[in-house]
Amino acid sequence: MRDVAVMGVGMTKWGELWEKSLRNIFVETALQALDDAGIDKIDSMHVGSMSSGLFVGQEHIASLLTDYLGVNPIPCSRVETACASGGLALRTGFMEVACGMSDVVLVGGIEKMTDVSGSEATYALGSAADQEYEGYHGITFPGLYALIAKAHMEKYNTTREQLAQVAVKNHSNGSLNPLAQFPFKVTVDKVLNSVMIADPLRILDCSPITDGAAAAILCPVDMVKQKGKPVIKVTGSGHATDSIALAHRDDITWLEATYQAGKKAYGMADKKPQDIDVLEVHDCFTIAEICVLEALGIVEKGKGGEAVEKGLSSLDGKIPVNTSGGLKAKGHPVGATGIAQVIEIVKQLRGEGEKRQVKDARVGMTQNMGGSGGSTLVHIFEKE
Amino acid sequence: MSLPSRYWREIPQRYRLEAYKCQNCGAVHFPPRLVCSKCQSRKMEKIRLSGRGQIVSFTIIRVPPHQFEDQAPYAVGLAELEEGIKLTAQIVDCPFEELKTGMKVKVEFRKVFQQGESGILCYGYKFVPE
Secondary structure: OEEEEEEEEOOOOOEEOOOOOOOHHHHHHHHHHHHHHHHOOOHHHHHHHEOHHHHHHHOOOOHHHHHOOOOOOOOOOOOOOOHHHHHHHHHHHHHHHHOOOOEEEEEEEEEEEEEOOOOHHHHHHHOOOOOOOOOHHHHOOOHHHHHHHHHHHHHOOHHHHHHHHHHHHHHHHHHHOOOOOOOOOHHHHHHOOEEEEEEEEEEEEOOOOEEEEEEEEEEEEHHHOOOOOEEEEEEEEEEEOOOHHHOOOOOOOOOHHHHHHHHHHHHHHOHHHOOEEEOOOOOOEEEHHHHHHHHHOOOOOOOOHHHHHHHOOOOOOOOOOOOOOOOOOOOHHHHHHHHHHHHHHHHHHHHHOOOOOOOOOEEEEEEEEEEOEEEEEEEEEEEE | OOOOHHHHHOOOHHHOOOEEEEOOOEEEEEOOOOOOOOOOOEEEEEEOOOOOEEEEEEEEEEOOHHHHHHHHEEEEEEEOOOOOOEEEEOOOOOHHHOOOOOOOEEEEEEEEEEOOOOOOEEEEEEEEEE
């Protein structure tokens, strides 16, 4: 296997982009990644998108996107593992470069979510759960994570305030990220008084509906060196699955797929949780960040709430988590999220984190999760 | 809107709580599955669930998907049945303030939602306090 590096990244401002179409949002972002890498030719593309069919009625976006990027006839695949689609695009591109099939691969993610009403978007997102045995009974995604939150609170004495502190921390980080959809701070009080969505989760516990894309250019490490660019290597990749239905897990507070994907990535990169300097995780809901930190071994089982309360995961903490603002503040255009996490880590490792730069960051990790935890991708990046 | 076949093929599970029990390791699967997720055996026997259990976790859905817009707010819970398996369904006939984890419930046959004005009425199971 060849060593693989991220040569360029691109991301435009996220939000409710009513004036922009799916194809144009993606092309703008991809062009930025090409410019950042200093190249104009790619060998292939992999793009993560959860549900372009339900959100804009458009399937077959692999060829739509190569066409509008002006790179036909290169091969392109659209990959999908719900909210982890972006992470899967990264892994697919990583494997292609590592095995030598291609040299320069663009990996991206896109979701255009505001062309449908809120309840239709809720329905589309719900299709990442078991439609026949969860969705059929009226449970939504906030609802599934609410079931996890309630169980975590009862089992480990995790408090409502600790959940709120995840949102407060991520919004504080997001206020330093000009590309974030909601770059403003919130207080614990504001979170606790926001509208209830699915008890005990309130709207400020939930990631938003967002239009956005993200793209990165992968290539062999040697090529980045020849170009004299900073070398950010992908040193670990893990991918695992779990039951699609939350009900079918022995312990609904434990994210087994995240644990398994983390174990693979740590093993491949020969790293331990304490080696990670900066971490982007899938905080689709505040409770998710708490459970993910436990499953990745950053904290012990049941201690995820304390991590945020005691400042372990804050920007100046021992392991800063979601310096970008996370899904919570940066936004969550589902298929793009996994790639946006990579962009934040690359910026941190390059020292381009601006006001949210983590000092001396050399090793970064991303964790991108689909559904209520039915699939997870974990990647580790190192600065050479 | 889906055609009725998608609905009626699930009737044995939704109306009669039919599950599969692995003949090799004894694991119970609901809904039925062709391969045991515990031991990979393909030998299954059909059983009917007792329909008795207790609530493991619950929530109140205040922002529903469009098919449930006329019902919100409503409670949805996860219940562990006597057979050791968990099910997701609405909890009804119980004021929200009386919901708690550990409460005993039984599974009853109810209307779940309807597919619009001229669509089919979709039935299934809900939890009611015992």
